Amino acid sequence: MTQTLAPKAGPRRADTPHAGAPARLSRTGAKGFLFTVPFFAGFLLVFVIPFGYALVESLYTKRLSGAGLGGAVRSFAGFDNYTRGLQDTQFWSAVGRVAVFALVQIPVMLGLSLLAALLLDMAVKRSAKVFRLGLLIPYMIPAIVATLVWLYLYSPQLGPVTKAAAALGADVDMFSPDLLWFSIGNLLTWAGLGYNMLIIYGALRSVPRELFEAARLDGAGEIRIAWSVKIPYVRSSLVLTGMLAIIHMLQIFAEPLVFRVTSPETVTASFTPIMMIYNLAFTQSNYHYAAALSVILAVLVGATSAVFYRLTNRGTP
Template sequence: MVNVDTASRPPRAVRPGAAPRAAPGHRTRRVHGAPRLSGLLFTAPFLVGFALVFLVPFGYALYQSGFIERKSGSGFGRAVTEFVGFENYVRGLTDPVFWQATFRVVVFAVVQIPIMLLLALVMALLLDAVTGRKTRYFRLGLLIPYMIPLMVGSLIWLYLYSPRLGPLTDAGRQVGLEVDFFSVDLLWFSIGNLLTWGHVGFNMLILYSALRSVPRELFEAARIDGASELRIALSIKVPYVRGTLVLTGMLSIIGMLQIFAEPTVFRVTSPETVTSNFTPIMMIFNQAFKAGNYNYAAALSVILAIVVGAASALFYRLGNRTQS
C-alpha cells in the first residue's frame, strides 16, 4: 500500500515501485529446511482473532446493511426484519445530514492537516538545527502533549476555552476581544487547536527521525557554497522528508475523517453547536444506539469506509505526483 521507502532516500532516486520490486525475491525467499506450514502456524493465532474481530464483523455489517426492521401495525407489534437490497444505501447516499457531517470533517481535514504537518515540519527542522544536550530536552518537552491521554487533553482545552474557568477568554477581554471559543464560527478552530496540540509533537518526532537520515555532508557542502540555513532547510531537508510527509498526511486523513472523541467532549458544554450528528461517526453512533437503527448505521459505516478509502487514495496520488 504505502511505499515509504522514499523517505530514506534523496528525492532524485525516487522512482515509485522501482526498489520494492527488486527486494521481495530476496526477502521472502524460502529458507533452508523451513517446514512449509510453520509460517501459517505462527500466523494462525492472530488470524483467528483477526477473523473474529475484523472479518466476521465486516461481513456482518455488510449483511445487516441489506435489511430494515419494520414495526408492524401500530408500532406495538413484533418487529419484522425484511431484506431490502440497497434501500439503506440509497437513504444514506441521499441523506443531507450525513453528507453535511461528512463535508464538515472533509473541509476540516483539508485545513487542519496541512497546518498541523507544517508546524510539525517547522518543529522538526528547528530541532534538527540545535546540537548537544539541548536537543534531548526540547524533544522531550515537545512530546509532553503526546503523553497526555486524549480525554485529558480534550478536557484541558475545554476548560481553557471555557468563559467560566479558562484564562483564554479573560486574556482576550484584556486586549479588547470578546472571544467565544464554542461559537459556530470558532468551534472548528478550537477543536483544530486541540488536535494540533495533541498530535504535532508525535508527527514532529517522525519527521525528525527522517531528517536525521539526511547525509550531513550535504549541508556542509551547501554551507561552503554559501547557502543560508533557511535555504538549506527548504532545498535539501524538506524534499528529503517528502515521502514521510505524504505518509503522515495519509494517516492523519484516515484518523480525521473518523473524529469522534473530541467533538463528543465539546458537545457536553455546547450541545447546540456540536449537534448529535456533527461528524459521520457521531451520526453512526447515534443511529445505532439512540435511534436503535443498526441496519442504517451499518450502511452509513460502509459508505464512510468508501469515503475514507477514496480520500486516502486521492491524497496518496496527489502526494506522489508532486514528488516526481
C-alpha cells in the same frame, strides 16, 4: 608388485556447500512470519471481522409487523439502506463540514510539525531529546482527557483564555459558532503535532550529513538547506502523515462529542459523520442504517486516502 590405485574423486558439485540453504531460508521465513501473526490477528479481529459484520447488518432492516402490535421484524432490505444513505443530505452535510475543516487544519498541523522537526534537527543532540519528549507528551494523553483539559482552558468563567482576551479588551467565546472549529483545531494540532514531528524528524536523521556540509561549502544558508535538501528528503514522511491525518479527520468523534456538552446548540448530534452514526445506533437503535453509513464512510475514507497517496507520492524519493 601390485600397486593399489586410490579411486578417483568424482567431480565436486558446486552447490554442495549450499545444499542446506533452501531449508535454512525456509526456517528463517517461517520465523519471520511468526512475528507478523500478532499484527494480522489484531487486524482481523479489530478491522476485518467488524467491517464484515457491519456489511451484513447493512443489508437488513427492522419493520413493524401487525400494525406495530407484533413488534419489529428483521427482514432483508438489499441495498435500500445504501440508497437512503447516498441521498441523506444530513450525512453528506456532516461529511462536507469535516472535509472543509480538514483542508485548513491538516496543512497547518503538518506545517508546524515540519517546522518543529527542522528546528530539532538543527539543535544540539541533548537539547533535541528534551524538546522531542516535551512535544510528544500531548500525544500520549487520551483524547477525552485532553479535551476536558482544553474545555477548562476555554471556559468563559474559569479558563485563562477568556480572561487573557478580556485583559486585552476583547470579548472571546471559544464555544461560539464562529470560533468552535478554531477551538477544536487548536486542540487537534496540540495533540497531533508531536506524533507527526517524530515521524518527520526520524526521516530527517536518515539524511546523509555530507549533503549539508557540501551545501554549506557552496555557500548555502540553513534556510536554503532546509528548503532544497531536507524537505525533499522527507517528502515521503509528509505523504504518510498527511494520509494518516486524513483518515483520522474524517473519523473525528471524541473531541466534538465532549464539546457538545458545553455547546449543544452548535455541536449537534450529526455534527460529524461518526457522531451521526453513533446517534443512529445507540440513541435511535437504528443499527442497520448506521451500519450502512459506516460502510459508506469506510469506503469514502479509503478512496480519499488512495487518491491523496496517488497524487502526492509521484516522484517521492
